[in-house]
Amino acid sequence: MDSTLTVRAQRTIAYGFLFFILISMATPFVWMISNTFKEQYEIFQLRPTLIPEEPHLRNYVRLFAEFDFQKHFLNSAFIAVVHTASHLFLASLAGFAFAKYSFPLKDFLFLVLLGSMMVPLYTIFIPLFVLVIRLGLVDSYAGVILPGVAGAFGIFFMKQSMEAVPGELLDSARIDGASEFRIYWQIALPLVRPALAVLAVLAFMTSWNDFVWPLVVLRSRELQTLPVVMAGMQGMYRMEHGVVMAASLLSTLPILLLFLALQKQFLAGLTVGAVKS
């Protein structure tokens, strides 16, 4: 009797604590959503309201009419899609080579690849910017995408799953006269589709949420991405919180929908680094 009581008490405390943290973590989301339907004065009035007193869509209308939200949304989407597609191609191709061929210097080259992940972004930040200027890539999407497109992590990740592709399958294709590239493209790639989905989700989210690099590379306003434009709204003389929250919500939505659709891939992708160690 005593011990069941303790278990029940323990369970109550555990659930209580978890729900307390969950509600704390949900509050900023709820506050964001609620405020997108409010006027500025209602956001900051003495008594906060969960349900807006006079809900309206003016913040959303202004976001599209005054801040060209749709343009910046498409800019972000374009960069993220190009980044994701090129990253998947380069990472899977290199991962395939590391997993399925033996060649001189392979171990050394792979070590270099792993070591490249140690280079801190901010150490190379200023010279990288100088380089991008010299290459004439400043204020272009190429300048945003190119430096980060062949990430070592993606190659490492694809190598792991390419190793599971049976070698006999590749050999029989060779006997049929298929070129090595075709073997990669038509046999190996379809077999690692689940891993590609995981990497795609990660790459898309990284690019979509990226802030610092697009901030320095993209100069003209019409090219800028969502996070850069949103950060700029904060610096304005009078920050329109309702409009900014509408932007925050709409900019989070694609990733949120992607997460709900591909939950398993998301969670697998984000813990893959931990599992490898």
Place this chain on the structure above:
Amino acid sequence: MSSASIVEDRGLRAWWSRSQRKVLPYVFISPFYILFIVFSVGPLIYALYLSLHRWPGSGPMRHVGLGNYTYLAGDPVFLKSLWNTVYYAIGAFLFILPLALLLALLINSTLIRIKSLFRIGFFLPILTSTVAATLIFLMIFNNQFGLINQGLTLLGIPPVKWLDEELVKISVLAVATWRYTGINVLYFLTGLQSIPPDLYEAAQVDGAGAWAQFRYVTIPQLRPIALFVGVVTMIGSFQFFAEPLILANGGPNDASLTIANYLYRMGFTNAKLGYGASIGWVLALIIFGLSFIQLYLFGAFRKED
């Protein structure tokens, strides 16, 4: 003529079918190495060169030897940003990681049945961009009318200036806690779930209670994941950038400024590219040094077992 070219063509083809498996792997991996050399190794070396010069971004460079580094050692703003960054890192290790471990242990325990609700709920904040996340917290921490101060006022407590010099670092840490706790819960859960259950069974057979099991099975088994989480958190803390910038623009009075913020200010706002580059190299040395220490400590612990 035509037959000769056919023969030659055959020879080329035969050569290609013999050697493509030797050549192509290098072709397949070459994009990474080309981009790595151009966009990482080159800039890394160029950063070192720049850090020995004074350069406003155009015109001639002036060689100053180690001048930037000696100036850095006495620059009060840099030292402040270094201290702030260390403060954030300590906050992450003393607050975010223990909280994440506690949450992971609770979710993993037999007490809790609805595990995925919490796992996913805690995880959602990291899906927002740092910019969106920080903008939300601007409304929550507003010095007068933020959500927290609205709540305090209702309770009859005067509003607290969350973004003033004294409290701004705590507020920045709160944003980081909101955004990064869930991913670490996920890491710890992965580690907890990979502990073989028979280890616990064996401990029970030996008469180990809940605490002894935690102390002698869970903690040692979590070591690899703890090392991973520790290194990732340390590297992330020392490259902390967007949250203090957007929440308080590094201020007030540089109270929330990080090393990365200061580097950005020097390199891009003040056009002191050489000085900024020297900050970057100091940052790299700190990160390498601390990574090495972490790996060494964990490796040394392992030998004791």
